[in-house]
Amino acid sequence: MVIYLKKLSVLVFDFWPNWFSAEPLLRQTTIMATVAPVNPKPFLQELTGKPVFVRLKWGLEYKGYLVSTDSYMNLQLANTEEFEDGKSNGALGEVFIRCNNVLYIREAPADT
Structure with a gap:
């Protein structure tokens, strides 16, 4: 079975690197989603x-x-x-x- 993955770019609120900050950082990250293969x-x-x-x-x-x-x-x-x-x-x-x-x-x- 072959599974293809597609990269999706999303914006994520994150508290890293300053764990004690009240303001989250906005960062862009990539997630993988499955896509049905097409010949x-x-x-x-x-x-x-x-x-x-x-x-x-x-x-x-x-x-x-x-x-x-x-x-x-x-x-x-x-x-x-x-x-x-x-x-x-x-x-x-x-x-x-x-x-x-x-x-x-x-x-x-x-x-x-």
């Missing part, structure tokens, strides 16, 4: 023809219809719109995204 190739095949959101490592996000993927998991999108900081930068049409730029891909609701 990426069948996942991408299921998304083909559906509207998707693709977020790049650099913060840009693209919404479009997933036309195809290849063996490297490069993505081809149609009717694509680019978003930066949640604001639309306009329609781009057909887009090819190289796999090493992708942070995540998720299915988009059909009506958005």
Whole structure:
């Protein structure tokens, strides 16, 4: 059995290092949470023809219809719109995204 762990960053109130202080320190810590594993190739095949959101490592996000993927998991999108900081930068049409730029891909609701 394989269990994947995902790091979550949370803020924690702490009284360390001064145990006698009345004011707690605010510190950031990382906790681990379990995540169900997903095989990426069948996942991408299921998304083909559906509207998707693709977020790049650099913060840009693209919404479009997933036309195809290849063996490297490069993505081809149609009717694509680019978003930066949640604001639309306009329609781009057909887009090819190289796999090493992708942070995540998720299915988009059909009506958005």
